[in-house]
Amino acid sequence: MTTAEPMTAPIPSFDDDEEEGGRKLVLICSKGSLDMAYPGLVLANAALGEGIEVHIFFTFWGFEIINKKTMGELKFVALGNPATHMPNAVMGLPGMTAMSTKMMKKQIADLDIPEVPEFLDLIHESGGHLWACRMSADMMKLTEDDLYEGVEGIISATDFMELSAGAQTIFI
């Protein structure tokens, strides 16, 4: 093959300089079910891989995701969820939540996506910041000892305002 002008290979920009200005993402995780834990974790992990500063604020039922007692045991409830296309009369029967949780966990594992505690480890190791809501902690009578080790602190709504200044914020 003859090429008249050998070209220089393009170099991916990776937008390193842009990042110095600091894109920042804040995710508010407010739900405690298995299916609602993943969107926040997946987005946080993806953002970290792009060099974006990430903070996750866990509030209300979102505490299930960082409570050491529950983080590995999140459930998926099909009852009342029309997207499962299953009749409520069936999904309300005893044992159905355990079954649908098991099925969803298997689908997630088949995609080689980690379980919640391991996912938190991954985010923590990638430099993601985890925060817990003060009011929720007080309501549920939980302290930092009850929470996943990577949680940096229990903070107030006012602290959250400072933390999220200039960030893109997503409520889940």
Next chain:
Amino acid sequence: MPVATMQGREIHVDEEGFLTDPSEWDEELAKQLATNIGIELTDRHYEVLRFARDDAAEQGETPTLRRMQAVGGFPTKELFQLFPKKPAKKLSYVAGLQKPVGCV
């Protein structure tokens, strides 16, 4: 698909500059690719690159950071140090692989 000249030979790359034919890669070329994005390769970098390439050859796709840790044993934190800010993309570029396609 652009054909570029690097180190005196023709290399097939995509629009962004990622190699499209992993067999055109060698460790000398890696050195230049790394220099292009401001990284100086150490022995540890090469260990990462070799694993990523072997795994990609076996699996047919570039390993994600999670796989690099779970299967390759390279701690995520370390990958962020070796390939700052965007480890998955940067290491695939230097390894002569495509960007990973998985979400996690």
